[in-house]
Every structure is written in structure tokens, then in C-alpha cells.
Amino acid sequence: MKTSKICILFLALFFLSVPMKSMAWGMLGHRVVGQIADSYLTKKARKNIALILGDESVAMASTWADFIKSDKSYSYLSPWHYIDFDKPYAYPEMQVFLKQDTAADAYTKLNLIIAQLKNKNLEQGKKQLYLRLLIHIVGDVHQPMHTAHTADKGGNDIKLFWFNKPTNLHAVWDSDLIDDEQLSYTEYAAWINHSTAAQREALQHDGISKWLYESNQISEKLYSEIKPEAHLSYRYTFDHIAIANQQLLKGGIRLAGILNELFG
Numbered sequence: 001m002k003t004s005k006i007c008i009l010f011l012a013l014f015f016l017s018v019p020m021k022s023m024a025w026g027m028l029g030h031r032v033v034g035q036i037a038d039s040y041l042t043k044k045a046r047k048n049i050a051l052i053l054g055d056e057s058v059a060m061a062s063t064w065a066d067f068i069k070s071d072k073s074y075s076y077l078s079p080w081h082y083i084d085f086d087k088p089y090a091y092p093e094m095q096v097f098l099k100q101d102t103a104a105d106a107y108t109k110l111n112l113i114i115a116q117l118k119n120k121n122l123e124q125g126k127k128q129l130y131l132r133l134l135i136h137i138v139g140d141v142h143q144p145m146h147t148a149h150t151a152d153k154g155g156n157d158i159k160l161f162w163f164n165k166p167t168n169l170h171a172v173w174d175s176d177l178i179d180d181e182q183l184s185y186t187e188y189a190a191w192i193n194h195s196t197a198a199q200r201e202a203l204q205h206d207g208i209s210k211w212l213y214e215s216n217q218i219s220e221k222l223y224s225e226i227k228p229e230a231h232l233s234y235r236y237t238f239d240h241i242a243i244a245n246q247q248l249l250k251g252g253i254r255l256a257g258i259l260n261e262l263f264g
Contacts, residue, residue, distance in 0.1 A: 025143050026175030027063050029248060031185035033139040034059035036193050036252025037259060040200065045264035052127045058135055058259075059185060065136035080109040080133065081140045083212060084150040088220050091213050098209050106141050110208055113137070117262050135255060141211055142251035144218040144243075145170045155219075161231040169226055172236075177244050180237055192245045195253060203250055204257030211254065218243060 025033065038058045041049070053061055065081070068074045083105040089097060098107055113130045116122060122130075140146045148154040148170075155169035162176045181188065195203075222240075 025139055028185055029178050030062040030139045031059040032188045032248050033251040033255060034062035034135055035185055035189035036249060037255035039193060040256035042260050042264040045260045048263035052131050061132045062135045062139060064132040079104045080106060080137060082146040082154055083107050084148060084154055085216060086150050094213050095209050106137050107208060110137055138255040139251050141215055142247040143173055144215045144222060145173045147212050147215040148219040158228055163233050177237060192249050200253050203253045
């Protein structure tokens with residue numbers, strides 16, 4: 001019995017020491033995006049969303065697409081969370097690229113999901129699936145490393161240290177950076193959710209291609225600054241937390257715009 005307990009403890013420590021596969025903003029970031037979006041829903045949109053999600057809030061629904069990765073029957077959804085690029089694009093070039101895009105990625109699937117949710121005759125189960133995915137993927141594409149390089153799997157292959165803990169560039173932006181603020185998702189949303197009506201209108205007017213371009217431009221900047229095996233800590237947070245917060249806020253505002261359009 002003692003040997004068995006020691007083995008279990010060893011395995012637990014081992015898995016805690018190994019960086020987990022990145023999940024796009026992690027739970028905290030996704031829920032922050034969802035909470036911000038919820039704050040800008042119309043009454044009609046909130047009512048119609050509740051008819052689909054029940055008691056599940058937008059913030060809580062935001063992490064379903066990551067949790068379901070444990071079910072192999074949903075493995076086909078994995079490439080829906082990101083879109084990687086082989087090279088940097090100017091905005092007109094990216095627009096041309098996306099118009100020709102036929103891959104299963106965040107861009108094509110966001111367009112599919114939105115089109116499906118416009119179908120008034122869509123069955124309840126599909127509505128719930130697509131709504132949860134919409135909430136999640138809008139958050140995903142505002143995480144810069146979800147619009148990054150194909151060659152290094154969106155920064156997953158760039159190994160780093162975060163306060164001496166082994167990690168990678170993707171994971172730093174998924175969770176390490178914002179988790180370090182030690183706030184709940186409601187506290188975090190309240191901290192960064194400040195914008196004018198004009199700013200919200202402008203952000204909600206942007207198309208998905210603009211979202212991807214902005215995130216990709218940030219990812220290129222992040223690549224240019226980093227060296228493999230770098231040790232990151234307080235200074236990296238000081239230099240980059242405003243960028244992360246800006247992307248979380250944009251994601252929430254733009255998500256609200258789509259939800260209001262679909263359900264408002």
C-alpha cells in the first residue's frame with residue numbers, strides 16, 4: 001500500500017512538472033472574454049442565449065471546447081481553435097489568403113458556425129454545440145499565438161522558462177501571463193472592461209480577417225523579441241500584460257457584437 005501511494009505521488013508530481021498542452025487563454029482568459037461579452041448583450045440576446053445554454057453563463061460556456069478535448073469523439077474540433085501562417089502577411093495579402101482558405105481552421109469554422117446559427121430551424125443540440133464553439137473560438141483568435149507560425153505549432157515548440165518553470169511561448173500567452181495576476185475571471189473582467197461606445201462600435205464593425213491580422217501582427221512582434229530557452233519573469237509581464245488585456249477586451253467586445261447580431 002505504501003509503495004502504491006508513493007507511485008501515485010510520483011506520477012502526480014511528474015505531470016505537474018510537465019507543461020500541459022496549450023488551451024488558448026486557459027480557463028481564466030476565456031472566462032474573462034465571456035464575462036466582458038455578457039456585459040454588452042442586449043436583453044433579447046441574453047434571453048435567447050439562455051434558451052440555448054440554460055443556466056450556463058457565457059463565461060462558463062467559454063471553456064467547454066477545451067474540456068471536451070478529453071472525449072475522442074470530438075477530436076475533429078482540434079484544428080478549429082487556431083489558424084497558423086507560413087509567413088507574415090500585409091493585410092491585403094491576408095485577405096486574399098483567407099478568401100482562398102479551405103482548411104479546417106479557426107477562420108473557416110467561425111464562418112461555418114455563424115452561418116449555422118443563423119438557421120432558425122437548427123436543432124437544439126446543434127445550437128448549443130455551435131454557440132459554445134463560437135464563444136470559445138472568438139476568444140481563441142484574439143490570443144496572438146493562435147494566429148502564429150505553422151513551423152513551430154504556434155509557439156508550442158519554442159521552449160522557455162517562466163519563473164524557472166519549463167513552459168513554451170504558446171503557454172505563456174495562453175495562461176502564464178494572465179494567471180500571474182492572481183485574479184478571478186470576474187475581477188479580471190472588471191479591471192480591464194473599460195471602453196467608449198464609439199470604440200465598441202468600431203471594434204464590432206471589424207471583420208474576422210481584421211481580428212486575425214491584428215493577432216498575427218502581435219505574434220510576429222512576440223517572435224522577434226524572444227530567444228529559445230529564455231527565462232521570463234516579472235519584466236515580461238510588465239512589458240506585455242497591456243497587450244494581453246487589450247486582446248481579451250477586444251475579444252469580449254467583438255463576441256458581444258456577434259451574439260447580439262445573431263440573437264438580439
